[in-house]
Amino acid sequence: MKKKDGKVTPFEVSGEINYDKLVKEFGVRKIDENILNEIKKYTKDLHFMLRRGIFFAYRDLKWLLDKYKKKEKFFLYTGRGPSGPIHLGHLQTWIFTKWLQDKFDVELWFQFTDDEKYLFKNQSYDEIQKWTYENMLDVIALGFNPKKTHFLIDTKHAGLMYPEAIKFAKKINFSTIKAAFGLTDQANIGQIFYTSMQAVPAIIPSVLAKKNRPCLIPLAIDQDPHFRVARDVYPKLGYYKPAIIHGVFLPPLTGIKGKMSSTGEQVAIYTTDKPKEVERKIKKYAFSGGQASIEEHRKKGGNPDIDVSFQYLKMMFEENDDKLKQIETDYRSGKLLTGELKQYLIDKINKFLMSHQKNREKAKNMIDKFIYKIK
Numbered sequence: 001m002k003k004k005d006g007k008v009t010p011f012e013v014s015g016e017i018n019y020d021k022l023v024k025e026f027g028v029r030k031i032d033e034n035i036l037n038e039i040k041k042y043t044k045d046l047h048f049m050l051r052r053g054i055f056f057a058y059r060d061l062k063w064l065l066d067k068y069k070k071k072e073k074f075f076l077y078t079g080r081g082p083s084g085p086i087h088l089g090h091l092q093t094w095i096f097t098k099w100l101q102d103k104f105d106v107e108l109w110f111q112f113t114d115d116e117k118y119l120f121k122n123q124s125y126d127e128i129q130k131w132t133y134e135n136m137l138d139v140i141a142l143g144f145n146p147k148k149t150h151f152l153i154d155t156k157h158a159g160l161m162y163p164e165a166i167k168f169a170k171k172i173n174f175s176t177i178k179a180a181f182g183l184t185d186q187a188n189i190g191q192i193f194y195t196s197m198q199a200v201p202a203i204i205p206s207v208l209a210k211k212n213r214p215c216l217i218p219l220a221i222d223q224d225p226h227f228r229v230a231r232d233v234y235p236k237l238g239y240y241k242p243a244i245i246h247g248v249f250l251p252p253l254t255g256i257k258g259k260m261s262s263t264g265e266q267v268a269i270y271t272t273d274k275p276k277e278v279e280r281k282i283k284k285y286a287f288s289g290g291q292a293s294i295e296e297h298r299k300k301g302g303n304p305d306i307d308v309s310f311q312y313l314k315m316m317f318e319e320n321d322d323k324l325k326q327i328e329t330d331y332r333s334g335k336l337l338t339g340e341l342k343q344y345l346i347d348k349i350n351k352f353l354m355s356h357q358k359n360r361e362k363a364k365n366m367i368d369k370f371i372y373k374i375k
């Protein structure tokens with residue numbers, strides 16, 4: 001019998017995720033050799049997240065690249081709902097976004113949806129504002145170009161965004177939202193409206209330039225439904241539909257199902273974790289595809305496909321394909337032990353976090369450069 005597939009909505013990701021099925025359900029296209037070659041024409045090399053299928057699906061990407069070829073530059077748009085601390089899963093999308101910004105030399109518009117988190121979470125407005133500030137530090141720390149990166153904070157940039165949001169809101173009805181997000185009649189009325197705010201940054205640069213500009217949205221695939229709902233509205237308002245590139249989820253430490261999350265019992269690694277903490281979490285929680293004893297492991301070998309430490313290396317922390325392949329081979333054969341694999345990952349993560357945490361401190365003096373100034 002077929003196992004029950006996992007759940008993927010903007011508000012819940014759980015269970016075993018069947019990405020091929022999502023591609024069909026969401027009506028997106030799978031990234032294949034053809035589109036990778038198209039991308040490569042402009043970027044020369046391919047980010048390992050593209051080579052390894054970590055970013056695996058898209059909408060309208062070919063169209064976007066054709067525009068780029070004709071010198072019609074796109075801009076990037078992504079965002080963050082600031083309800084808590086940033087963990088490695090969040091960084092995955094943004095590290096890739098930074099690569100896109102550098103390779104295509106384009107602007108990034110980054111939305112902080114403080115309204116969304118206030119409306120959907122049981123948290124105070126002040127708490128959400130605190131996380132907005134904290135989360136901005138993590139985005140800046142990744143090294144986005146301050147001259148080409150603009151932060152929009154929904155409640156702070158409402159004067160710019162609200163007039164556009166109502167145009168989306170007027171063309172999307174309650175039953176569509178209910179069906180797309182599983183909202184019930186008990187949903188608060190802010191939740192019903194929210195998708196129109198998330199749709200807006202994809203047109204803001206066009207509104208400001210008074211001219212249509214193509215947009216590319218890198219996101220983890222759970223965010224796709226917002227844009228699926230808004231998709232038909234863009235042309236009705238006279239704008240291009242945004243192109244999208246979809247990423248898989250970084251799994252939680254406890255196993256390859258679902259996604260890393262700061263809610264529930266699942267353990268996450270936060271950007272502010274100290275080396276000892278990272279070590280403790282990985283050693284204690286990172287689900288292992290190894291065998292119960294060393295003797296057995298040497299004999300039978302481990303399974304990297306379900307080993308969370310191996311998956312983190314593949315998805316984020318080992319850029320070198322040859323090195324990754326070697327680790328995979330050695331793990332499967334039993335030559336590499338779980339403890340050794342974990343230690344390798346711990347060192348990689350701690351090296352990354354040490355530099356991230358330094359940059360995060362420096363970011364405190366840079367926030368003003370990133371927040372978009374309404375002219």
Ligand code: TRP
Binds near residue numbers: 111113198218223
């Ligand atoms: N809703 C997203 C979250 O909860 C934040 C977000 C806003 C976003 N705009 C986006 C994510 C565009 C991806 C792309 O985190």
